[in-house]
Amino acid sequence: MIPGTAGPVVLFSLPLAAAIVVFIRPRWSVPVTLGTGAVLLAVALWLVGVVLQQGGWRQDIGGWTAPLGIGWNVDGLSATMLLLNAAVGLAGAAFHAARPAPPATARDPRFFWPLWLFLWGGLNALFLAADLFNVYVALEFVSIASVGLIGLVGGSAQAAAWRYLLATLLGSTIYLLGVALLYGRYAALDLALLAEGVEPDLVTAVAAALMTLGLLLKAAIFPLHFWLPAAHGRAPPAVSAVLSAVVIAAGYYLLVRLWFGPFAPLLGTGVATLLGLLGAAAVLWGGLLALMQRHLKMLIAYSTVSQFGYGLLVFPLVAAGAAHPAWAGAVMLVLAHGLAKAALFLAAGAIILRHGIGRLEALGGDQRGAVVAWVAFAVASASLVGLPPTGGFVGKWWLAQAALASGGYFWLAVLMLGTAFTAAYLWRALQAAVEPGWESGGEPPTLSPALGLGALLLALSAAALGLAAPLIARLLDAGPGVSG
Amino acid sequence: MTVYLSLAGVLFLIGLHGFFTARNLLRRLLALNVLTTAVFLLFVVMARLAEPLDAVPHAIVLTGIVVTVSTTAVALALLVRIAGRMRDEDTDPAAGPRGGAG
Amino acid sequence: MGTAGVIFDGLLALALVWLAWQATRAADLFHAVVSFIVFGLLMALAWVRLEAPDIALAEAAIGAGATGALLLSALDRLVTREGRRTVLYEPGAAWGFWIPAGAALLGALTLAAWKLPAPGLGDEVLASLGASGVDHPVTAVLLNFRALDTLLEIGVLLLAAVTIWSLGRAPSPLVPVMPSPALPALGRLLFPVFVLVAAYLLWRGSHAPGGAFPAGAVLGAGAILMLLAGARPWIRSSEHGPWRWILSLGLAMLLAAGIAGTVMGQAFFQYPPGTAGPLILLLEVAAGLSIALLLFALYLRGEPCEHGYRGSGP
Amino acid sequence: MSTAQWIGGLMVLAGIPFFLLGTLGLLRFPDVYTRLHALAKADNVGLGLVCIGLGIQSASVTLLLKLVLIWVLMLIASATAAGLIARTALARGLRPWGT
Numbered sequence: 001m002i003p004g005t006a007g008p009v010v011l012f013s014l015p016l017a018a019a020i021v022v023f024i025r026p027r028w029s030v031p032v033t034l035g036t037g038a039v040l041l042a043v044a045l046w047l048v049g050v051v052l053q054q055g056g057w058r059q060d061i062g063g064w065t066a067p068l069g070i071g072w073n074v075d076g077l078s079a080t081m082l083l084l085n086a087a088v089g090l091a092g093a094a095f096h097a098a099r100p101a102p103p104a105t106a107r108d109p110r111f112f113w114p115l116w117l118f119l120w121g122g123l124n125a126l127f128l129a130a131d132l133f134n135v136y137v138a139l140e141f142v143s144i145a146s147v148g149l150i151g152l153v154g155g156s157a158q159a160a161a162w163r164y165l166l167a168t169l170l171g172s173t174i175y176l177l178g179v180a181l182l183y184g185r186y187a188a189l190d191l192a193l194l195a196e197g198v199e200p201d202l203v204t205a206v207a208a209a210l211m212t213l214g215l216l217l218k219a220a221i222f223p224l225h226f227w228l229p230a231a232h233g234r235a236p237p238a239v240s241a242v243l244s245a246v247v248i249a250a251g252y253y254l255l256v257r258l259w260f261g262p263f264a265p266l267l268g269t270g271v272a273t274l275l276g277l278l279g280a281a282a283v284l285w286g287g288l289l290a291l292m293q294r295h296l297k298m299l300i301a302y303s304t305v306s307q308f309g310y311g312l313l314v315f316p317l318v319a320a321g322a323a324h325p326a327w328a329g330a331v332m333l334v335l336a337h338g339l340a341k342a343a344l345f346l347a348a349g350a351i352i353l354r355h356g357i358g359r360l361e362a363l364g365g366d367q368r369g370a371v372v373a374w375v376a377f378a379v380a381s382a383s384l385v386g387l388p389p390t391g392g393f394v395g396k397w398w399l400a401q402a403a404l405a406s407g408g409y410f411w412l413a414v415l416m417l418g419t420a421f422t423a424a425y426l427w428r429a430l431q432a433a434v435e436p437g438w439e440s441g442g443e444p445p446t447l448s449p450a451l452g453l454g455a456l457l458l459a460l461s462a463a464a465l466g467l468a469a470p471l472i473a474r475l476l477d478a479g480p481g482v483s484g
Numbered sequence: 485m486t487v488y489l490s491l492a493g494v495l496f497l498i499g500l501h502g503f504f505t506a507r508n509l510l511r512r513l514l515a516l517n518v519l520t521t522a523v524f525l526l527f528v529v530m531a532r533l534a535e536p537l538d539a540v541p542h543a544i545v546l547t548g549i550v551v552t553v554s555t556t557a558v559a560l561a562l563l564v565r566i567a568g569r570m571r572d573e574d575t576d577p578a579a580g581p582r583g584g585a586g
Numbered sequence: 587m588g589t590a591g592v593i594f595d596g597l598l599a600l601a602l603v604w605l606a607w608q609a610t611r612a613a614d615l616f617h618a619v620v621s622f623i624v625f626g627l628l629m630a631l632a633w634v635r636l637e638a639p640d641i642a643l644a645e646a647a648i649g650a651g652a653t654g655a656l657l658l659s660a661l662d663r664l665v666t667r668e669g670r671r672t673v674l675y676e677p678g679a680a681w682g683f684w685i686p687a688g689a690a691l692l693g694a695l696t697l698a699a700w701k702l703p704a705p706g707l708g709d710e711v712l713a714s715l716g717a718s719g720v721d722h723p724v725t726a727v728l729l730n731f732r733a734l735d736t737l738l739e740i741g742v743l744l745l746a747a748v749t750i751w752s753l754g755r756a757p758s759p760l761v762p763v764m765p766s767p768a769l770p771a772l773g774r775l776l777f778p779v780f781v782l783v784a785a786y787l788l789w790r791g792s793h794a795p796g797g798a799f800p801a802g803a804v805l806g807a808g809a810i811l812m813l814l815a816g817a818r819p820w821i822r823s824s825e826h827g828p829w830r831w832i833l834s835l836g837l838a839m840l841l842a843a844g845i846a847g848t849v850m851g852q853a854f855f856q857y858p859p860g861t862a863g864p865l866i867l868l869l870e871v872a873a874g875l876s877i878a879l880l881l882f883a884l885y886l887r888g889e890p891c892e893h894g895y896r897g898s899g900p
Numbered sequence: 901m902s903t904a905q906w907i908g909g910l911m912v913l914a915g916i917p918f919f920l921l922g923t924l925g926l927l928r929f930p931d932v933y934t935r936l937h938a939l940a941k942a943d944n945v946g947l948g949l950v951c952i953g954l955g956i957q958s959a960s961v962t963l964l965l966k967l968v969l970i971w972v973l974m975l976i977a978s979a980t981a982a983g984l985i986a987r988t989a990l991a992r993g994l995r996p997w998g999t
């Protein structure tokens with residue numbers, strides 16, 4: 001037995017078991033969730049270490065090998081995503097535990113904790129899954145948990161949750177149709193098995209197109225992003241953080257898995273350019289809309305649409321032959337974006353709690369109680385824009401290297417322009433802090449210092465990613481991109 | 485089997501068309517269910533075409549049916565809440581949107 | 587199959603197409619919902635024709651039965667007391683992208699589906715059936731070869747119930763619109779039959795079509811019928827009662843079975859040699875019980891009362 | 901062909917007209933109550949004949965009993981459903997045809 005096979009078992013089972021415990025005994029929610037989160041973070045870190053040492057592996061479930069049985073996939077990419085999920089999950093849980101009790105008139109989100117743990121478990125199941133149908137069930141799991149968490153605050157958030165649910169269900173159905181075609185063609189659902197046998201014929205091409213379409217819808221890639229801003233903008237802060245940082249990344253993660261796994265033979269210049277153009281459009285359109293928002297959380301939500309566009313630039317760059325730096329760059333960006341975006345949403349949550357309102361022009365003036373949150377916001381912004389030495393900088397640097405090496409000057413221009421947009425809209429948000437703002441007069445509400453602290457830790461780790469760049473490059477060598 | 489393969493195609497078309505043209509939310513949900521049924525039908529037709537009869541798509545569709553009823557139930561519960569809220573606002577113009585961001 | 591079979595299949599397909607069209611296009615919502623329920627029932631026939639009796643059972647019980655009850659009760663809530671239908675429209679989104687993309691995909695899809703070789707995994711399933719602990723291939727796939735899918739699926743059901751609870755309280759209590767002396771009598775008469783059929787299906791699952799899902803669905807449908815017949819929803823959301831335990835039982839047992847393999851030094855979900863048969867039966871009982879209760883909980887559309895209903899509130 | 905097969909086949913054939921007439925009644929009768937009457941009467945007899953006929957043809961007592969059980973359950977269900985529909989119709993103020 002490979003040392004380390006216990007890791008995925010813990011990462012898969014523990015959140016689900018904890019969700020059951022928290023469902024049965026709500027009063028234990030906070031300690032159980034935080035304890036689970038700490039264990040999961042430790043295990044994810046340990047798993048990253050194991051993968052660094054001995055490379056990735058596949059582990060069968062129930063002792064049945066593919067094609068009959070299903071398995072888990074542990075490699076640099078999945079370990080990275082598991083780590084991101086653990087970090088954001090723990091920080092979000094800490095934020096939610098530390099937030100001031102809601103006023104007696106507001107709806108009491110009684111079921112936040114089980115839903116939170118279910119979402120965590122579903123995402124871990126998704127990142128581990130090596131089987132296309134298992135991925136479908138995990139995707140639905142994540143969708144329902146997300147919908148529940150968005151709808152918790154009631155009111156207009158429930159309408160946003162409904163739109164998200166319909167969009168995501170359509171995405172899964174289209175994805176499942178692609179899976180059906182692949183199964184009919186190859187009688188296999190396992191990623192590795194498919195990667196060996198796939199031939200670039202019509203059935204495979206249609207299946208690839210369907211699955212990509214479904215996942216683009218789930219990852220809210222332009223022009224299928226219409227459902228994202230309302231859902232992410234209206235959810236509670238911790239929920240927005242995990243949705244933007246991890247749930248969207250899950251759709252992107254599957255795209256990468258598929259196109260650098262089974263569908264690699266189909267990744268011609270045409271397909272790659274199309275995906276790249278979608279990414280470019282997402283970067284620019286999302287950036288433009290973020291610039292026009294007047295509500296802090298909506299600004300951050302539109303920024304997610306923009307930032308995932310960078311991820312798609314990996315396809316044309318890899319197709320043009322610059323596999324290594326492009327691939328590592330895109331994953332690095334997703335990771336850095338996840339940490340920074342979660343930090344932004346948590347910081348925004350703290351800031352909005354402090355000021356009682358989320359409109360940009362109201363956030364200035366007296367910042368007592370929100371200083372840590374603003375610092376976190378600034379550090380996370382630095383990473384998102386890509387100032388050295390943050391993770392965002394390294395990711396963009398690698399992507400730029402790939403673009404230069406393969407002569408993709410258009411993609412380089414997109415990268416630059418997107419960075420300018422990012423800087424502009426985040427500057428708008430930061431500027432709001434130092435302007436006069438709307439003085440409410442009364443004493444600011446006393447907030448737990450833990451609120452801003454979680455955001456700060458996430459932001460600092462996004463920044464520190466840049467220092468760990470060599471380590472991450474080595475980790476990703478164990479991923480599926482090497483063959484690309 | 486051609487009959488059922490064509491049926492899957494036509495049902496998929498009807499579901500897709502319904503999903504995009506229906507403006508009533510409940511109808512859109514029904515269309516989505518028809519769409520899912522079409523996908524299940526494709527799986528089962530493939531199981532029937534395989535020699536010998538293939539049990540894996542059967543298990544997949546069974547799992548899929550349970551997942552679909554769960555998502556449908558969540559969607560309906562959400563729909564009823566949204567409708568209730570709209571009704572409140574209809575009858576009581578003073579009741580603005582509650583909750584909101586934050 | 588013969589000519590009669592082909593004619594039957596053709597008529598069935600035509601009826602299904604017409605019903606699907608009605609379900610998505612009929613002007614009256616009630617008409618649409620009823621068309622959809624009949625569509626589900628006829629789909630069960632289609633599954634039988636395609637030699638998938640397990641799916642036929644599940645479709646009749648869950649697809650048509652439980653979904654139908656859910657749809658009808660939701661429809662009931664969407665109609666106001668004054669008979670005015672709540673307008674539930676949303677503005678059309680920018681579908682300009684979808685329509686050409688969908689048409690192009692559909693053309694390619696039809697072409698592709700006709701060329702499928704469909705090799706299938708039938709031989710592999712039969713080869714490993716002996717080691718799976720059960721004789722029925724579908725049960726072997728569900729609870730042994732692909733048990734992880736089943737675990738997540740029960741998880742989805744529980745998660746859906748929690749999500750629905752999180753949306754708010756159940757509208758209480760659900761009084762039948764038209765009290766009839768026949769209905770409670772029918773409920774009392776039929777409930778033992780439901781329990782019997784569920785137990786039979788569960789037992790049958792190890793060697794023939796049946797198993798936890800149809801059994802749970804039949805039991806859940808019986809419970810819903812009792813509710814319609816005027817019984818008070820007896821399920822409570824209280825932390826102290828047994829209900830939360832029973833709702834989580836299926837997922838907890840499957841998780842425990844999975845972890846047990848790892849603890850004993852084997853793969854996740856690997857049953858110890860020789861115990862697969864009884865273990866699968868045990869898991870099916872737990873899963874069936876949870877499925878029945880979860881389907882019932884989904885039907886309540888909200889968190890049930892914590893300590894029981896006092897009087898007949900609004 | 902054995903006698904049992906002949907008897908069974910004849911019973912199934914005899915059952916079919918009841919379904920046809922029941923459907924005709926559903927389509928052509930003037931109001932809810934008469935339609936219910938046509939459906940319940942015709943379908944119950946028709947189903948009974950078909951079930952017993954098939955049971956006799958199968959030449960297996962267990963199967964015959966199972967088919968009869970199906971018929972009995974259908975009888976109970978259709979009686980209750982018809983009662984509910986008629987009561988609801990009355991409560992909504994639909995007057996029987998001819999009164």
